[in-house]
Amino acid sequence: MNNTEAPTDPKAMILLMGLRRCGKSSICKVVFHNMQPLDTLYLESTSNPSLEHFSTLIDLAVMELPGQLNYFEPSYDSERLFKSVGALVYVIDSQDEYLSAITNLAMIMEYAYKVNPSINIEVLIHKVDGLNEDFKVDAQREIMQRTGEELLELGLDGVQVSFYLTSIFDHSIYEAFSRIVQKLIPEISYLENMLDNLIQHSKIEKAFLFDINSKIYVSTDSNPVDIQTYEVCAEFVDVSIDLFDLYKNSNQVQKGNENGNLQLNDSKKVIKHPEELKNVSQLGNDVILYLRQMIRGLALVSIIRPNGTDMESCLTVADYNVDIFKKGLEKIWASSKIPKNEQI
């Protein structure tokens, strides 16, 4: 959807800004439209603001403002726009000369904070795939330091700014967006508590609540996120969807076993109920990957470490506890502060 108007409905809105060619459209296409990163090489420069809506646990709107637009000229209703925004995501191309980006960011932060003091300011130090480790650290330090100095000069030294090192060529961009989106979910602390409860009682080492389409995780338990664990879980979402689609088609000619489950091999099965996707896979090191579809396009993906317990017992306990978790999620959603345009 293309639109120059800010939405008037109370969606959680993310504003994506940055100088020309910093990578805004690529980020949108890769994260929200599953575009292959290499295909972004041929993206045309965006000349009009574009607005896209995504329904995950929250209804999210992402507005991309092209780099060459002057948002502060009188004809552009910046005030209304910035007031309706939950997060300002500013993209800085780390492979380019970034001092002018920081000056531009400072001007935008000053304005954004004035009209909307509760706005989250998030800075993506982007395209870090092209930098070696030393350059990466240097760029991060310099950008953070200079941004801090600009804020100090503007008398905004108390304003919280978060920085993320990102690239569309790995999972860092999904991880950054996950954290940005989570800050916009009012019920995030309940979700985290529920996930903590779930893992404590199920031999689960780590659990993510994924948005299946974008592979952003809208919540996780309170243990630290290790990017490799996230990658494994995100890829398991992809594999599960592919298998689901595959068996959806082949199911017409091939029957499952007597339980209606499709056996892949002893340790791996995709279980299809008409309305629920489930996938379980045991890896060579005994770790079990476990995926269950939840509500509103979400899936719970967890890593189970059996530590000597047999797989069947682990799965029975996990199934039982995940059922309870899902019911809790339905309850939270039913009494959520989030506006509901869609049913579960």
Ligand SMILES: Nc1nc2c(ncn2[C@@H]2O[C@H](COP(=O)(O)OP(=O)(O)OP(=O)(O)O)[C@@H](O)[C@H]2O)c(=O)[nH]1
């Ligand atoms: N190496 C690298 N290149 C990237 C990354 N993200 C985007 N790019 C490239 O950067 C170039 C510009 O990307 P765009 O997404 O068109 O940039 P934009 O900010 O939308 O540009 P405007 O529409 O002109 O404002 C493209 O060639 C992308 O392939 C990244 O993470 N790493």
